[in-house]
Amino acid sequence: xxxxxxxxxxxxxxxxxxxxxxxxxxxxxxxxxxxxxxxxxxxxxxxxxxxxxxxxxxxxxxxxxxxxxxxxxxxxxxxxxxxxxxxxxxxxxxxxxxxxxxxxxxxxxxxxxxxxxxxxxxxxxxxxxxxxxxxxxxxxxxxxxxxxxxxxxxxxxxxxxxxxxxxxxxxxxxxxxxxxxxxxxxxxxxxxxxxxxxxxxxxxxxxxxxxxxxxxxxxxxxxxxxxxxxxxxxxxxxxxxxxxxxxxxxxxxxxxxxxxxxxxxxxxxxxxxxxxxxxxxxxxxxxxxxxxxxxxxxxxxxxxxxxxxxxxxxxxxxxxxxxxxxxxxxxxxxxxxxxxxxxxxxxxxxxxxxxxxxxxxxxxxxxxxxxxxxxxxxxxxxxxxxxxxxxxxxxxxxxxxxxxxxxxxxxxxxxxxxxxxxxxxxxxxxxxxxxxxxxxxxxxxxxxxxxxxxxxxxxxxxxxxxxxxxxxxxxxxxxxxxxxxxxxxxxxxxxxxxxxxxxxxxxxxx
Numbered sequence: 001x002x003x004x005x006x007x008x009x010x011x012x013x014x015x016x017x018x019x020x021x022x023x024x025x026x027x028x029x030x031x032x033x034x035x036x037x038x039x040x041x042x043x044x045x046x047x048x049x050x051x052x053x054x055x056x057x058x059x060x061x062x063x064x065x066x067x068x069x070x071x072x073x074x075x076x077x078x079x080x081x082x083x084x085x086x087x088x089x090x091x092x093x094x095x096x097x098x099x100x101x102x103x104x105x106x107x108x109x110x111x112x113x114x115x116x117x118x119x120x121x122x123x124x125x126x127x128x129x130x131x132x133x134x135x136x137x138x139x140x141x142x143x144x145x146x147x148x149x150x151x152x153x154x155x156x157x158x159x160x161x162x163x164x165x166x167x168x169x170x171x172x173x174x175x176x177x178x179x180x181x182x183x184x185x186x187x188x189x190x191x192x193x194x195x196x197x198x199x200x201x202x203x204x205x206x207x208x209x210x211x212x213x214x215x216x217x218x219x220x221x222x223x224x225x226x227x228x229x230x231x232x233x234x235x236x237x238x239x240x241x242x243x244x245x246x247x248x249x250x251x252x253x254x255x256x257x258x259x260x261x262x263x264x265x266x267x268x269x270x271x272x273x274x275x276x277x278x279x280x281x282x283x284x285x286x287x288x289x290x291x292x293x294x295x296x297x298x299x300x301x302x303x304x305x306x307x308x309x310x311x312x313x314x315x316x317x318x319x320x321x322x323x324x325x326x327x328x329x330x331x332x333x334x335x336x337x338x339x340x341x342x343x344x345x346x347x348x349x350x351x352x353x354x355x356x357x358x359x360x361x362x363x364x365x366x367x368x369x370x371x372x373x374x375x376x377x378x379x380x381x382x383x384x385x386x387x388x389x390x391x392x393x394x395x396x397x398x399x400x401x402x403x404x405x406x407x408x409x410x411x412x413x414x415x416x417x418x419x420x421x422x423x424x425x426x427x428x429x430x431x432x433x434x435x436x437x438x439x440x441x442x443x444x445x446x447x448x449x450x451x452x453x454x455x456x457x458x459x460x461x462x463x464x465x466x467x468x469x470x471x472x473x474x475x476x477x478x479x480x481x482x483x484x485x486x487x488x489x490x491x492x493x494x495x496x497x498x499x500x501x502x503x504x505x506x507x508x509x510x
Contacts, residue, residue, distance in 0.1 A: 032058075032142050032143065032144040033057055033064075033065040034055050034058060034112070034137070034144055035055070035056060035058060035146075036053065036054070037054045038133070038135045038146040038148035039051070039148060040149040040150070040151070041148060041151070041266070042152075042266055042297055042298075043150070043151075043299065044127075044152070044154065044155030045121045045127070046121060048119065048121075049118075049119050050116065050117075051085075052114065052116055052117075053137075054113070054115075055067070055070070055113045056112045057112065067107035067111070067139045068139065069106055070107050070137065070139045072113065072115055072138075073100065073102050073103075073136045074100065074134070074136075075100055075134040075135075076133060077100075078132050079131040079132075079150045082122050082125035082126070082129045082131075083125065083150055083152070084119075084120045084122065085117050087117050088118060090114075092115060093105065113137060119150065121152050125152045127152050127153055127154045128297070129151070130149060130151040130152065131149075132148065132149055132150070151297055153262060153297040153298050153299040154299070155299065156184040156299070157182070157301055158180055158181070158183070158226075158258045158305075159180070159305045159306070160179060160180050160181070160258055160306055161179055161308050164176065164178075165310070167312065168242050168313075168315060169314065170243065170244050170248075170316055171242060172241075172242050173204060173239055174240050174241075174312060175237035175238070175240075176237055176238040176239075176254065176310055177234065177238075178233065178234040178237070178238055178256050178308065179232065179233045179234070180232055180286070181229075181230065182229065182231075182232075184228060184301075185229070187225055187226065188226035188260060189260075189261065190222055190223045190225070190226075190260075190261045191222050191286075192219060192258070192259045192260075193220045193222070193258055194217065194218075194259065195220070195254065195257075196255040197216050198216065200245065200350060201241070201246065202215040202216060202241050202243070203218040203238070203239075205218065205238060205239045206279035207282065207283060208280065209222070209283050210278070210284055211273070211278040211279070212279070213273075213275050213276050215241075218238075219273070219276060222284075222286050224285070224288075226286070232287055234285070234286065235286070235287060236284060238256075238284075240312065243350070245409070246314045246349065246352075247319065247349035247350060247352055248314050248439055249314065249439040250313070250352040252311070253312075254309075254312060255309055255310070257306055257308075259306070260298045260299060261298075263298075263299055318348060319349055319440060320347060320437060321345070321347065321440055321445070322343045322345055322346070322351065322359070322445075323346050323445040324342075324433050324445060324448035325341060325342045325343060325344060325433075325448050326341055326448035326449040326451070327341045327342075327450050328451045329420065329452050330452070330454070331453070332425065333423070333425050334422065336371055336419050336421045337420055337422065338417060338418070338419055339418050339420060339450055339452075340415050341362065341416055341450050342413050342414055342415040343433070344414075345409065345410055345412050345414075346411075346442075349410070350410060351409075351412075351437075353406055354404050354405040354406075354437075355404055359403075359404075359435055359436055359437050360402065360416065361403075361432075361436075362416060362432070362433050362434075363399065364400070364401075364418070364420065364431050365450055366424075366426065366429050367424035367426045367452070368422055368429060368452055369397060369420065369421045370397060370398060370401075371396050371397075371420070372418065372419035373394045373395060373398070374394065375393055375394045376405070376406075376416060377394065377401040377403040377416060378401060379392060379398035379401060380398065380401055403416055416433070426453065427453055427455040428451055428455050430451050431450035431451075432447055432448065432449055432450060433447070434446060435447075
């Protein structure tokens with residue numbers, strides 16, 4: 001089974017839309033110890049896009065280059081007639097003089113320079129105009145240079161349905177419709193569709209113009225000319241296969257993302273991509289073709305409306321039994337101790353990622369303060385609306401937390417690590433971990449205890465899910481860095497495209 005972050009790499013890049021950096025190669029004697037990556041950019045007249053410049057060391061070990069005081073010089077002379085570059089306020093001190101931009105920053109040890117900027121096409125720019133921006137990064141008296149090609153493109157707007165819902169039982173095949181609309185006044189010269197699936201609901205097609213990567217992602221290319229202000233549908237619904245471990249009641253996400261061919265080439269370059277295998281069957285088509293052809297490069301001026309977030313609801317009778325497991329700790333007043341309550345998926349279904357409906361509630365034992373909280377948890381406030389993208393994950397000091405969960409296969413465990421300061425010493429100071437999942441067939445193992453300074457031999461399970469058998473040691477130093485947020489990034493990366501583009505609030509589910 002692939003890790004969640006591996007499965008999500010393609011969509012993560014499409015959302016960021018900023019950088020596909022080449023892997024550093026070993027330096028020869030005269031080469032600088034760092035390289036500069038400056039991706040090419042497309043921008044439409046009167047529109048803006050985000051750009052990113054990155055400098056990174058060629059060595060990835062303890063001897064890698066430490067940047068410290070770093071300068072960035074950008075020569076804009078080739079593009080100043082048709083485009084402007086504005087630095088984003090992210091720590092750089094910048095000055096503009098004539099057709100050059102000079103910026104300086106102090107880079108902390110172990111980090112490398114990242115320069116975000118806004119590129120804007122001038123109103124009177126003409127599609128097809130192009131020029132190079134030359135970027136020079138200097139650190140420790142050593143400089144490295146790169147160029148970014150800037151091209152004025154026709155502005156178009158591909159628009160897809162916001163949501164689509166289908167359903168099916170484990171092991172079944174479901175059909176997912178797909179549609180796209182050219183919302184601009186310019187004919188779009190072909191398009192590329194990226195399907196992001198998941199190990200619980202995978203691509204099952206074999207179309208000759210679609211290539212797939214382990215059936216988790218599929219990329220389809222269409223030469224169809226999309227007429228202005230016209231909608232198109234796939235000639236056949238996309239086939240998906242539900243895994244035998246798909247949990248009844250789960251709503252599994254699948255993303256359809258539409259690209260212009262020129263935007264795709266700018267980000268991903270070669271097509272087909274390495275590792276993607278084309279199908280051997282017939283061609284998947286878009287209905288309604290026109291003969292119009294676009295002669296200039298084209299860029300999508302609004303990437304936030306290109307996504308269709310499909311929801312595949314799993315039917316049948318295949319639940320997941322989540323069993324809580326408690327934890328114990330012992331210490332004196334003022335000590336900071338670690339506890340690691342968790343839950344285990346007893347199956348028979350796998351647990352799908354729980355991003356918005358947070359299934360775990362953790363109560364902190366009395367007489368203690370959570371000085372560090374799990375990166376998967378947020379303070380619980382009953383009835384409060386919250387935005388997962390801006391929630392105060394891992395905020396210390398709360399008495400109760402609700403927590404998300406990543407995908408957990410049958411037999412897998414999801415821990416939540418907390419650092420607790422003992423403010424008052426009391427025997428059997430007790431908190432709880434309670435896990436509530438729709439369709440869980442066994443409520444008897446949904447709760448377990450978190451006990452600080454237990455008076456007897458009882459563990460932290462309260463007779464429910466089992467205790468923490470490992471030793472519990474006081475943390476005597478600064479607790480910063482204790483918790484790394486197990487599973488947190490796996491969820492955030494997977495949900496990024498939806499949370500950024502669709503910014504929606506939800507309520508805590510008790």
